[in-house]
Amino acid sequence: MNVMAERQHLGQGTTTSWEKFWYILGCIYLGAAYFQKVPVKKALSEYGLVEMTSAEKFWYVVQCILFGFGYFAKVTIKKALSEVRSPAGFPTA
Template identity: 90%
Template sequence: MSERQYLGQGTTTSAEKFWYILGCVYFGAAYMQKVPVKKALSEYGLVEMTGAEKFWYVVQCIFFGAGYFAKVTIKKALSEVRSSSGFPAV
């Protein structure tokens, strides 16, 4: 069983760091998957997107709305988070 983590205070294991970097090296796939997540979190005021992330989100949206549709499912999941989970309700 893994230890409970809180937004802004989480950690990644060595294996998770390795696979993320490997995913980024492979045509930036891991980075591109992260961008819609950051967009959803930014709309709740939990993070700020960098200029590069904003640019790539727009590029993803231009190509058949891929960035937007990925963000929608993430926002739906965030909307179901209960405030008793250790961080402010969104």
């Protein structure tokens, strides 16, 4: 099975029907998918790419209080983001 994804751009990406299905299923299962998304959004927000909702900010703090889970998850994500190469013509700081 050849699973070749189309190239997507930040802010213009799409999800397939199956990705939407599995995300919803993951959220139903004790909010697991949602709680995994929160540290990712925190890392992206620190790069100025997204804004977190007040609910996401709340759950991020809760995750940080619980053995630092949210913080340690964010650190790994920020490390990966710091290694992203900018495409030609894309402004960098």
